[in-house]
Amino acid sequence: MNLIFRVLKAIFYDYPIKAWRWFVGELTNNEMSNARMALSIGFGSMMSSMPIWGFQMWVAIAVAQLCKLNRAIVLTFSNISLPPVIPFILWGSLYLGGVILDQPTLISIDDITLDSAMQTLYQYIIGAIVFSILLGSCIGILSYIILRFTRHTPK
Numbered sequence: 001m002n003l004i005f006r007v008l009k010a011i012f013y014d015y016p017i018k019a020w021r022w023f024v025g026e027l028t029n030n031e032m033s034n035a036r037m038a039l040s041i042g043f044g045s046m047m048s049s050m051p052i053w054g055f056q057m058w059v060a061i062a063v064a065q066l067c068k069l070n071r072a073i074v075l076t077f078s079n080i081s082l083p084p085v086i087p088f089i090l091w092g093s094l095y096l097g098g099v100i101l102d103q104p105t106l107i108s109i110d111d112i113t114l115d116s117a118m119q120t121l122y123q124y125i126i127g128a129i130v131f132s133i134l135l136g137s138c139i140g141i142l143s144y145i146i147l148r149f150t151r152h153t154p155k
Helices: 001-027 034-048 058-067 071-077 086-101 114-150
Strands: none
Touching: 001 114, 034 071, 034 086, 058 071, 071 114, 086 114
């Protein structure tokens, strides 16, 4: 019985505390340059609106590991597609896809066919990729400017 309590304590108390300490330590890493931290923020923001719904965090963590970015920051900023923000991301992606492909973005419930759905999906995917790159670039540049003026970097 004591073994069961030890295992439960390790699973529900010890490991979450160790994981939380690692996460906070990664977020407050003072040895990381402002450019690398801004790149991590921008990449996480870019991945948040990429049209690979459901796999964004997995891909973000894998690429962050390969590029030696801060995984905790990338993971945190890849979660900005919260339910109140999703309509704006979808509309922005569809609108930008319409601008790029020179097609209207009007969607009518009456004339939905398989062809119109596929055309709108293609327009959305093109727009979402461009939108996510623009979003990541803007947030990365803005975060670099903020970090440059507010954070002390190591020498």
